[in-house]
Amino acid sequence: MGKESRIRQERKTGLVEKPKRHKDRFPIVMRIIAIVLIVALVTWGSLFAVKSATGTIAYQVGSGKILNSDITARVQNYIDMYKQYGMDLTTPEYASTLASVRQNVIDSAIEQELFVQYAKSKNMKLDDAKLKTAVDAEVDNAVKQSQEQFGTDTQGFNDAVIAQFGSMDKFKATLRAQIQPYVERQQLADAVVAEINASVTVSDADVKAYFGSEGRVNADHLLITVDASKDSASTIAAKKKVVQSIYDDIMKQKASDTTFDFAKYAQEKATELNKTTPGYATYEALGFFTKGQMVTAFEKAAFAAKVGDIVGPVETDFGFHIIHKIAAEPVSSIYDTPETVKAAHIVFGFGTGDQTAGAKAAETLASKVYAELQKGLSFKTAITKYSTDTDAKTGGILDYFSSTGDPTRFNELRGLKVGQYTKPFVNGSSYEIVQLVDRKPFVKATLSDKTIYDKVKTALEDERKSEAKAAMVAKLKTQYPVREGRWSRIRGWYNNGIGKVFSAMGRWIVKATGKGTTTAPATNVPVTPSAE
Numbered sequence: 001m002g003k004e005s006r007i008r009q010e011r012k013t014g015l016v017e018k019p020k021r022h023k024d025r026f027p028i029v030m031r032i033i034a035i036v037l038i039v040a041l042v043t044w045g046s047l048f049a050v051k052s053a054t055g056t057i058a059y060q061v062g063s064g065k066i067l068n069s070d071i072t073a074r075v076q077n078y079i080d081m082y083k084q085y086g087m088d089l090t091t092p093e094y095a096s097t098l099a100s101v102r103q104n105v106i107d108s109a110i111e112q113e114l115f116v117q118y119a120k121s122k123n124m125k126l127d128d129a130k131l132k133t134a135v136d137a138e139v140d141n142a143v144k145q146s147q148e149q150f151g152t153d154t155q156g157f158n159d160a161v162i163a164q165f166g167s168m169d170k171f172k173a174t175l176r177a178q179i180q181p182y183v184e185r186q187q188l189a190d191a192v193v194a195e196i197n198a199s200v201t202v203s204d205a206d207v208k209a210y211f212g213s214e215g216r217v218n219a220d221h222l223l224i225t226v227d228a229s230k231d232s233a234s235t236i237a238a239k240k241k242v243v244q245s246i247y248d249d250i251m252k253q254k255a256s257d258t259t260f261d262f263a264k265y266a267q268e269k270a271t272e273l274n275k276t277t278p279g280y281a282t283y284e285a286l287g288f289f290t291k292g293q294m295v296t297a298f299e300k301a302a303f304a305a306k307v308g309d310i311v312g313p314v315e316t317d318f319g320f321h322i323i324h325k326i327a328a329e330p331v332s333s334i335y336d337t338p339e340t341v342k343a344a345h346i347v348f349g350f351g352t353g354d355q356t357a358g359a360k361a362a363e364t365l366a367s368k369v370y371a372e373l374q375k376g377l378s379f380k381t382a383i384t385k386y387s388t389d390t391d392a393k394t395g396g397i398l399d400y401f402s403s404t405g406d407p408t409r410f411n412e413l414r415g416l417k418v419g420q421y422t423k424p425f426v427n428g429s430s431y432e433i434v435q436l437v438d439r440k441p442f443v444k445a446t447l448s449d450k451t452i453y454d455k456v457k458t459a460l461e462d463e464r465k466s467e468a469k470a471a472m473v474a475k476l477k478t479q480y481p482v483r484e485g486r487w488s489r490i491r492g493w494y495n496n497g498i499g500k501v502f503s504a505m506g507r508w509i510v511k512a513t514g515k516g517t518t519t520a521p522a523t524n525v526p527v528t529p530s531a532e
Contacts, residue, residue: 061113062480115189215331222266226319243320335445342438347389366424366431
């Protein structure tokens with residue numbers, strides 16, 4: 001049903017008030033509304049025409065294009081993958097993760113398109129044998145996946161193939177025609193990456209300098225969240241002013257108070273802001289992270305700062321950050337071998353009932369067993385007799401772990417000698433007594449160890465390759481400009497601009513006239529089913 005027809009139908013049913021010739025409460029306002037509706041209808045008609053002309057192009061890269069359908073399909077693959085690990089990216093809980101995944105998919109697609117166009121401009125040739133092998137493998141995989149849809153009904157699958165394609169060979173030929181262009185594109189992109197990597201060199205002097213450079217940073221931060229798909233330009237500008245004001249206040253307090261506590265300030269500020277607008281701000285202690293673990297802008301700011309510095313505002317796809325650099329360690333520390341311990345434990349679980357009563361019972365039993373151990377009961381016998389953990393059947397052994405891998409148990413064992421055991425302590429939903437079985441000391445990494453040297457050199461090479469690739473992508477973007485598809489730009493303009501005006505106007509009309517619904521109309525431009 002067209003917009004005009006729908007309005008006429010709604011007038012018949014009383015949802016939209018008919019124009020009145022006699023004196024009305026809001027004569028001027030209603031005339032303005034009528035004009036706006038006409039403009040809206042004309043605008044929507046123009047948008048339909050634009051979309052029909054451009055298809056569903058998400059990005060135009062030089063002479064190439066990336067379709068929304070391709071991005072959606074790739075994102076869906078990640079959604080399916082994450083589900084296998086119990087994470088549903090479509091829920092509000094993982095909204096930021098889904099946004100990050102989508103952006104990574106877009107960046108990857110743009111990068112591939114840039115590399116493909118560069119490869120073609122350089123007349124790069126593919127290895128025919130390598131191409132055929134790759135395509136054959138993909139075709140065989142596609143046939144296998146198709147066959148799995150029929151389960152054990154092999155004959156049914158064969159009959160279906162013959163009915164639709166005439167023969168298995170023709171089916172594979174069809175698949176090959178569909179698959180080969182994608183494989184060719186990937187191999188062209190891979191050839192460009194190989195060319196970039198070949199230009200990277202690392203000397204012994206480079207490895208030594210890198211080994212002593214800053215390798216990881218410990219930081220916490222205050223984030224003012226921005227959602228580019230929902231926040232208007234004016235909203236983002238307002239948030240930028242807010243975070244700048246907060247940063248200025250932090251600098252002022254830090255200058256006058258040598259004991260200024262950034263974590264305390266940031267937590268209180270986030271709580272204050274979120275009372276007015278839930279989800280507006282977030283404080284987070286990040287711990288130590290290495291290069292490549294954070295988004296580029298955040299990483300550069302954190303590594304460039306001095307220990308103790310508070311820097312910002314730093315803008316990323318997540319919003320505006322104020323970063324506090326707590327500590328830093330050299331690259332060498334990444335390759336240190338930490339102290340590790342091997343242990344055995346007796347577990348006294350709280351059970352599945354009342355946890356308070358269960359904890360008390362577990363504590364009583366743990367104290368009783370501890371007393372028996374001191375009187376001579378062997379630890380091994382105590383494990384078999386009392387431990388509620390499933391590993392009791394195999395001796396209750398905990399293989400080597402460090403303070404990072406299991407801080408609770410590691411700290412309890414600190415200072416003990418082999419054979420000694422801890423007093424009962426709470427660990428999650430159980431009490432435990434842990435015995436030290438073995439201890440391996442901390443070993444400082446050195447480049448004289450060939451294994452360490454090779455690892456450090458590889459890490460430096462990888463870092464430089466990544467930087468070289470990023471530089472190439474930036475260069476190619478000037479040669480092959482990247483632009484959002486016209487439909488995507490128009491839809492974004494509508495949603496963040498006039499669409500919000502229409503929604504606000506609709507709510508005002510309902511409030512002023514008492515007619516219609518208080519539910520805000522969707523701000524997305526309507527699309528035809530066939531266009532999706």
